Amino acid sequence: MTFTVTRDKNIINFLAEGKEQPYAFDINTGILYSLKSKPLKNFPSGLKSCIMTNMNDFVLFTMAQMLDRCYSFHDNYSWKLADFQECADLLIIADKINSLGYTYTLEDRWRMDKNTLHAIGENLKDFSKFLKETDDDTATISNFMYNYYPVIWAERHGIEVNEIVTPSVCRYVMEANFSDEQIEYMIKCFRRGVPYFYMLDDGRIDMWTFIHTLRDYYSNCETLDLKYDKDFFRGVALAKRMYQTHKKEIDNRKIANQMNKHNYDFEDDNFTIVVPQTTDDFFKEANAQNNCVYNMYMPRVADGKTNVVFIRKKSNPSKSYITCEINNKGQIRQYYLANNNSVKRDTAEHDFKVALQKWLDENWA
Secondary structure (H helix, E strand, C coil): CCCEEEEEECEEEECCCCCCEEEEEEECEEEEECCCCCCCCCCCCCHHHHHHHCCHHHHHHHHHHHHHCCCCCCCCCCCCCHHHHHHHHHHHHHHHHHCCCCCCCCHHHHHCCCCHHHHHCCCCCHHHHHHHHHHCCCCCCHHHHHHHHHHHHHHHHHCCCCCCCHHHHHHHHHHCCCCCHHHHHHHHHHHCCCEEEEEECCEEECHHHHHHHHHHHHHHHHHCCCCCCCCCCHHHHHHHHHHHHCHHHHHHHHHHHCCCCCCCCCCCEEEEEEECCCCHHHHHHHHHHHCCHHHHHHHHHHCCCCCCEEEEECCCCCCCCEEEEECCCCCCEEEECCEEEEEECCCHHHHHHHHHHHHHHHHHC
């Protein structure tokens, strides 16, 4: 099926061959309307093909990249969209880029993600200047994000770009999201020649390792409430040693903070929930259940990336029974008996899981 694509302000019309009424896509809401002007949950297959093969319109290209998360497009891990409105917000940015006369390249298909779109949307004037100053062959989003914009960002933050602090180094720093204080300390490290201690055998400097070491140092200082040492290497060594010394105490505090963010006060006639508070709680659960909750999931809980609770029989609440992972959206991700065995349907254990998920849907905050 072939379509004629037209634009009327914020509405993109897709008129199918032989039809009198078009499909209408509203950029401001991210919603596709049917021939009868009713919102659709899925794109018709012919319309998908039209969007996927359109090579001239940046808005349509962006739709093809992102709508898999809002509609039935193929999965693409670069686009994790929460809802239609987020889709619309990104399409509005794409429309602004489109108005500059930008035509996407095949390189953009693999390099662009929603963070890139947000970055360009916040720096549209810089992107416009980039398009005017750059040859057509190199005027790509990838070139802007990897080479042009990091240099502009660095100069705004007082970072001198040179043979050591290259555009790629600026990109590492930009992506690390350092605070102004952290950037100031890093600049002092540059001036003191610290990166030269990361020189490789071929004479190049391993700036990637330096930036990541610096990032870990900042994290340890924040955790331990330490001031940045004038001697970078002494500071890194001291912070690392102190972190290892107090690691168990630190992890216990992180776990308690994460697990106490949410309410798990749910039970039924057969089961109750035990909320772990320490690394020892995870260690005992892993040994009793013969699973990887200590090695694999305890660090993720400490980092605030997920949650784990223990389901126990009310008749014996001190004995391990079911290990349950709940993601940060309140969805049960894993629910296993010992040795990672699944619970069977039409059992009290499965009924509790269903009831728990329903309760989480209503009470998660």
